[in-house]
Amino acid sequence: MNAIVATVIFGLLLLALMLSSLRLVIGPSAADRVVALEVIASIMIGMLATYAVFYRVPQALDVAMVLALTGFLAAIGVSRYLVQRVVQGEREAADKEKK
DSSP states (O other), X not given: OHHHHHHHHHHHHHHHHHHHHHHHHHOSXXXXXXXXXXXXXXXXXXXXXXXXXXXXXXXXXXXXXXXHHHHHHHHHHHHHHHHHHHHHHHHHHHHHHHO
């Protein structure tokens, strides 16, 4: 029973990973790609947690926690960059209007 449940969970997470990877590749905007990366990180955390529970490897939870923190910090950094890029574009547009 446990092997069947683990197989189904891993299969569904793998399907979600493939769909998120597709969004990462074809995402029309940078924001879509950032969201896809966050979803991929969350899926990987889910895979690690599932692996830790079903195969009784508690060290995998430590790796999942580090991945969660790293993904969170990366998302903040990229979001901050995107916001600054938009603000810079608005300033340049306002400067062109003044001239």
